[in-house]
Amino acid sequence: MNALNSPAWMRGLASNGQALAAPILIIMLLAMMVLPLPAFVLDLFFSFNIALSIIVLLTSLYTVKPLDFMAFPTVLLISTMLRLALNVASTRVVLTEGHTGPDAAGKVIEAFGHFLIGGNYTVGIVVFVILTIINFVVVTKGAGRIAEVGARFALDAMPGKQMAIDADLNAGLIGEPEARRRRNEVAQEAEFYGAMDGASKYVRGDAIAGILVTVINIVGGLLVGMIQHDMAFADALKNYVLLAIGDGLVAQIPSLVISIAAGIVVSRVASETDIGTQVISQLFAKPQVLYITAAIIGGMGLIPGMPNLVFILLAAVLGGTGYLLQKKAREQAQTAEAKEAAGPGGAGGPGGAAAAAPEQEEATWQDVLAVDTLGLEVGYRLIPLVDKTQGGELLKRIKGIRKKFAQEVGFLAPPVHIRDNLELKPSAYRITLKGVEVGTGEAFNGQFLAINPGMASGTLPGMVTTDPAFGLPAIWIDAALRDQATGMGYTVVDAGTVVATHLNHLITTHASELLGRAEVQALLDHLVKESPKLVEDLVPKMLSLSALQKVLQNLLAEGVHIRDMRTIIETLAEFTPHTQDPSDLTAQVRVALGRAIVQQLFPAGGELSVMTLDNRLERLLMQAMQAGGADAAGIEPGLADTIAQQAASATAQQEALGVTPVLLVPGALRPLLSRFLRRALPQLKVLSHAEIPETKTIRVTSLVGAQ
Numbered sequence: 075m076n077a078l079n080s081p082a083w084m085r086g087l088a089s090n091g092q093a094l095a096a097p098i099l100i101i102m103l104l105a106m107m108v109l110p111l112p113a114f115v116l117d118l119f120f121s122f123n124i125a126l127s128i129i130v131l132l133t134s135l136y137t138v139k140p141l142d143f144m145a146f147p148t149v150l151l152i153s154t155m156l157r158l159a160l161n162v163a164s165t166r167v168v169l170t171e172g173h174t175g176p177d178a179a180g181k182v183i184e185a186f187g188h189f190l191i192g193g194n195y196t197v198g199i200v201v202f203v204i205l206t207i208i209n210f211v212v213v214t215k216g217a218g219r220i221a222e223v224g225a226r227f228a229l230d231a232m233p234g235k236q237m238a239i240d241a242d243l244n245a246g247l248i249g250e251p252e253a254r255r256r257r258n259e260v261a262q263e264a265e266f267y268g269a270m271d272g273a274s275k276y277v278r279g280d281a282i283a284g285i286l287v288t289v290i291n292i293v294g295g296l297l298v299g300m301i302q303h304d305m306a307f308a309d310a311l312k313n314y315v316l317l318a319i320g321d322g323l324v325a326q327i328p329s330l331v332i333s334i335a336a337g338i339v340v341s342r343v344a345s346e347t348d349i350g351t352q353v354i355s356q357l358f359a360k361p362q363v364l365y366i367t368a369a370i371i372g373g374m375g376l377i378p379g380m381p382n383l384v385f386i387l388l389a390a391v392l393g394g395t396g397y398l399l400q401k402k403a404r405e406q407a408q409t410a411e412a413k414e415a416a417g418p419g420g421a422g423g424p425g426g427a428a429a430a431a432p433e434q435e436e437a438t439w440q441d442v443l444a445v446d447t448l449g450l451e452v453g454y455r456l457i458p459l460v461d462k463t464q465g466g467e468l469l470k471r472i473k474g475i476r477k478k479f480a481q482e483v484g485f486l487a488p489p490v491h492i493r494d495n496l497e498l499k500p501s502a503y504r505i506t507l508k509g510v511e512v513g514t515g516e517a518f519n520g521q522f523l524a525i526n527p528g529m530a531s532g533t534l535p536g537m538v539t540t541d542p543a544f545g546l547p548a549i550w551i552d553a554a555l556r557d558q559a560t561g562m563g564y565t566v567v568d569a570g571t572v573v574a575t576h577l578n579h580l581i582t583t584h585a586s587e588l589l590g591r592a593e594v595q596a597l598l599d600h601l602v603k604e605s606p607k608l609v610e611d612l613v614p615k616m617l618s619l620s621a622l623q624k625v626l627q628n629l630l631a632e633g634v635h636i637r638d639m640r641t642i643i644e645t646l647a648e649f650t651p652h653t654q655d656p657s658d659l660t661a662q663v664r665v666a667l668g669r670a671i672v673q674q675l676f677p678a679g680g681e682l683s684v685m686t687l688d689n690r691l692e693r694l695l696m697q698a699m700q701a702g703g704a705d706a707a708g709i710e711p712g713l714a715d716t717i718a719q720q721a722a723s724a725t726a727q728q729e730a731l732g733v734t735p736v737l738l739v740p741g742a743l744r745p746l747l748s749r750f751l752r753r754a755l756p757q758l759k760v761l762s763h764a765e766i767p768e769t770k771t772i773r774v775t776s777l778v779g780a781q
């Protein structure tokens with residue numbers, strides 16, 4: 075039984091010993107500050123401190139990831155406290171026994187005092203100050219700054235990493251244990267950099283404390299030696315300064331080593347190799363660098379007065395190293411070529427047994443292709459239009475379209491992805507929105523499209539067609555007839571302009587669908603630079619980003635530009651506390667943008683030629699809306715058909731007069747009629763009385779529903 079139980083008993087004792095190690099160490103540190111220690115024990119602890127610093131440095135060099143040495147902040151704190159405790163203990167011994175000689179505080183301090191500084195306390199002071207400056211100003215300050223930035227970046231990246239882990243878990247790529255382990259690792263990484271940021275402050279404080287302790291030892295030693303032990307000033311200076319400097323050096327050297335280890339841990343970039351392998355493999359990766367360095371060093375070695383032998387020897391070593399690296403790279407390339415020439419069938423080559431079919435790879439998320447928001451597909455005869463090497467100007471025109479759209483409408487449209495499509499006719503093109511075709515047409519490269527705006531006289535030889543953007547009658551003509559067509563009143567454009575105009579028309583028409591959450595957030599980010607408080611008070615405190623997106627989409631769907639985002643945000647901030655309905659908020663924003671809407675429809679003149687509803691029809695619609703809600707389904711079918719026919723007739727009259735067709739209605743009816751007439755008459759704009767500025771004069775040209 076004893077034999078069987080002994081391993082378990084020993085494991086329990088070892089486990090308890092590890093658990094008690096930290097409390098025992100802390101108690102020992104506190105005891106060192108209070109209890110006097112003999113010189114031999116001081117030697118033992120000073121030696122242990124030096125060994126601990128070397129262990130920490132080597133461990134940091136061989137870590138692959140920062141979390142491999144997750145206990146480093148704690149080790150940093152303990153080692154700092156150990157040095158401070160040793161400073162207190164050694165100070166007590168130096169001041170009480172320093173008059174007996176330089177070995178009063180132990181052999182370690184004496185060795186550092188004699189061998190490292192040559193027994194000269196002036197040299198010792200200079201060396202000690204230099205080491206302290208290096209540790210405090212350079213190493214510790216830099217490591218602390220890197221840890222601070224790393225902590226901030228780690229915290230900022232936590233949500234994205236957590237979302238990636240959840241995505242892998244939902245896709246079945248990892249299991250729940252692996253997801254839990256990754257979450258813990260992400261949290262531990264953030265905590266590690268935060269702890270390193272705080273622990274680096276201990277090292278800086280340790281450097282300051284080292285200077286103060288050394289000064290106190292020198293001053294206190296001189297006072298004790300001269301007053302209490304009646305020593306001469308020269309003897310007291312020799313003994314106590316030598317002991318104080320030796321004590322300071324024996325503490326600062328391990329502190330510098332620990333600081334270097336801290337800098338290595340926080341400054342390394344995550345890799346699959348340790349820091350030593352990473353530095354060597356990257357620093358000496360290119361033989362050309364070594365050749366150039368060898369040439370420069372060799373040239374310096376030829377200058378008279380220089381240590382010629384040292385420089386030439388170093389140049390030879392660098393050149394030889396570069397040659398060996400280049401030779402090794404050449405051999406690896408030849409080996410790879412030989413394997414490739416042998417083929418997958420082995421030594422038998424193509425004449426041997428048939429090579430096994432390549433194994434089908436498993437499907438991954440890389441196989442899921444993103445859908446282009448805007449796409450332009452062209453037949454092979456239109457490729458020169460989008461090829462810069464062949465003089466194609468369509469790419470430049472598309473950039474101009476996006477810039478003009480952003481300036482006029484108020485947000486940046488997504489990029490247009492252009493690709494060739496052999497399934498299309500040679501001169502055909504297709505415009506897609508989120509992978510769905512929204513427009514198609516034909517453009518003949520080298521020919522011109524003569525569009526009849528309604529005032530052209532005569533006919534031209536060519537292929538009769540219609541303008542793909544606006545449906546106007548047009549003819550594809552040869553380049554030789556271009557001047558003749560212009561003289562006859564036709565609008566003549568080349569093939570690239572036809573495609574660009576069609577694309578511009580569709581982008582403007584579908585502007586509401588192009589405004590996604592990313593574009594809305596970009597709008598807010600742009601506005602926050604000028605009015606940060608205005609944006610912060612509204613989104614997301616009072617109104618969600620999705621609700622704001624819906625309001626902006628409603629405006630764009632009716633052709634209202636959203637350039638004046640300041641007015642839009644201010645209006646939403648005013649009315650959001652009263653309602654969260656996007657339709658109601660859209661109506662309020664339209665009223666606030668009334669001047670801009672009218673200016674957009676009537677660029678010149680103070681008189682507005684509009685259509686209105688007959689009083690009886692207006693009352694009927696108000697009653698229908700109250701009975702059936704704000705939905706066109708509440709209108710009686712016969713009445714709805716009559717309204718559509720009369721609105722179409724009145725719109726045609728307005729267009730014949732060269733006036734933008736606008737229907738002016740009460741505010742309560744505007745959303746209803748706008749939705750009802752938008753599909754059949756997209757050119758007809760429906761405004762409410764509240765949207766018309768007081769400075770404008772209204773002239774009614776026709777009544778809808780008067781018959």
